[in-house]
Amino acid sequence: KNQVEQSPQSLIILEGKNCTLQCNYTVSPFSNLRWYKQDTGRGPVSLTIMTFSENTKSNGRYTATLDADTKQSSLHITASQLSDSASYICVVSARDSNYQLIWGAGTKLIIKP
Amino acid sequence: NAGVTQTPKFQVLKTGQSMTLQCAQDMNHNSMYWYRQDPGMGLRLIYYSASEGTTDKGEVPNGYNVSRLNKREFSLRLESAAPSQTSVYFCASSEHGVNEQFFGPGTRLTVL
Numbered sequence: 258k259n260q261v262e263q264s265p266q267s268l269i270i271l272e273g274k275n276c277t278l279q280c281n282y283t284v285s286p287f288s289n290l291r292w293y294k295q296d297t298g299r300g301p302v303s304l305t306i307m308t309f310s311e312n313t314k315s316n317g318r319y320t321a322t323l324d325a326d327t328k329q330s331s332l333h334i335t336a337s338q339l340s341d342s343a344s345y346i347c348v349v350s351a352r353d354s355n356y357q358l359i360w361g362a363g364t365k366l367i368i369k370p
Numbered sequence: 371n372a373g374v375t376q377t378p379k380f381q382v383l384k385t386g387q388s389m390t391l392q393c394a395q396d397m398n399h400n401s402m403y404w405y406r407q408d409p410g411m412g413l414r415l416i417y418y419s420a421s422e423g424t425t426d427k428g429e430v431p432n433g434y435n436v437s438r439l440n441k442r443e444f445s446l447r448l449e450s451a452a453p454s455q456t457s458v459y460f461c462a463s464s465e466h467g468v469n470e471q472f473f474g475p476g477t478r479l480t481v482l
Contacts, residue, residue, distance in 0.1 A: 261412065288468070300374075300460050300473030301413070346412070355467030356401065356420055357428060360412030 259284040261349050261361035269367045274337055278364045280330040280347030288352040292321050292332050295344045295363065304332070304345075334366075342368045371396050374474035376461050382480045383451045391446040391477050393461030401464045402444035403428075403471065404436060406457040413460065419444055420467060451481045 261282045270276050282290070289308045293301035305314045305321045307330070314321050318335045334341055344363040351359070377392045395402065400421045405413040415428030419438040433455060435447045444463075448455060458478050462471040 291470075298476075300462070300476055302473070303470045306470060348412075350468070356403070356418050356426070357415055358413075358471075360414070362410060362412050 259349070259351060259359045261347055261359050263345075263347050263361040263364050265364060266362070267365040267367070269369060270337055272337055272339055272368050272370050275333065275335050276337060276366065278332045278334075278345050278347075278366070280332070280361060282328050282330070282347070282349045282359070284328075284349040284351050284359050286352040287325060287328075288350040288355070290321075290323055290330050291348040291350070291358075292319070292330075293346040293348060295346060297343070301346060337368045339368050339370060342366060373397065374461055374463055374472055376459075376474035376477050378477060379475065380478050382482065383448075384482050385452060387451050388447070388449050389451065389479075390448075391459055391461075391479075392443070393445065393474060394443045395461075395463040395472070396442065397463060397465075397472065398441070399463035399465050399472075400441070401467055402438065403462040403464075404434070404444070404446045405460045405462065406430065406455075407460060407476075408457050416446065416459075451479075453481045455479065456481045 264279045292304040295301040307323045320333045346363040347361040374395045403418045404416040417436040419425045422441045461474040464471045
């Protein structure tokens with residue numbers, strides 16, 4: 258069964274610190290992996306989309322990595338800011354279905370001043 | 371550009387009542403989606419429309435119907451609401467299925 262699992266479920270860090278969120282998936286055949294940020298009470302917003310051939314992709318202070326062999330991805334946040342407080346969701350697309358994405362449950366990140 | 375808009379933002383229904391959630395996008399996207407989000411779970415696809423004139427079932431279509439009214443608008447109807455349909459509903463659009471999806475602000479629905 259296609260699944261996406263994220264860890265940790267929640268994380269609290271101090272402002273200015275770095276953190277790394279993890280994503281493991283069992284989706285096959287793999288097409289692409291996406292990271293979304295969802296602020297409380299808002300819809301998700303795309304951070305990155307990575308295909309099979311991409312190992313690393315950055316978007317400002319956000320850096321996503323992908324290891325297609327081990328089926329793992331991580332999202333690294335550098336020099337965290339209070340506005341980074343949100344849920345971060347890993348989403349995987351299978352090559353045989355362009356429209357039905359497999360969504361992780363998300364990691365809830367809280368940045369404390 | 372407003373992006374993806376949804377109405378209403380909040381709704382409370384009694385069991386058995388019906389309602390339609392409205393969604394519109396102004397990005398000239400081909401594909402549109404309806405998701406539900408429940409606590410502790412990933413978003414689940416209810417229905418999608420790959421292009422104007424087509425609709426397909428997603429992971430959890432039971433109890434819902436959709437209409438792709440035109441390229442801009444995609445509505446979700448609950449014919450006879452049940453407490454299990456209490457959730458946050460998100461509409462999204464993308465140029466095509468493989469592309470980035472853009473989400474609306476959501477509708478928070480409570481069924482008593």
